[in-house]
Amino acid sequence: MFGLGFLGLAIYVYTIYDVVSSKFAGNNDKLVWVFIVIFLPLIGTILWFLMGRKTASR
Template identity: 50%
Template structure:
C-alpha cells in the first residue's frame, strides 16, 4: 500500500510514467515494489 501511495504522490517527467508504474505495482506487487524502490524512485521528480 505504501508503494501505491508513493507512486501516486510523486511528480514524474512524463505523465505516462506514473500510469506504467501504477500498473506494474498493481499487477506485480512484490516485484513491482522492489523495482520501484530500486529504479523508480530515482527516476521520478520530487
C-alpha cells in the same frame, strides 16, 4: 504470521501511495508504474524502490 502479512500489506499500500504522490517528467510514467506495482506486487514494489524513485522527482 499475521504480523508479516500486515507488514507486507502496509509496504504495498505505501508503495502505491508513493508512486501516486510522485511527480514524473512524462505523462504516462505514473500510470505505467501504478500498473507495474498493482499487477506485480512483490516485483513491482522492489523495482519501484530500486529504480522508480530515482526517475521520479519529488
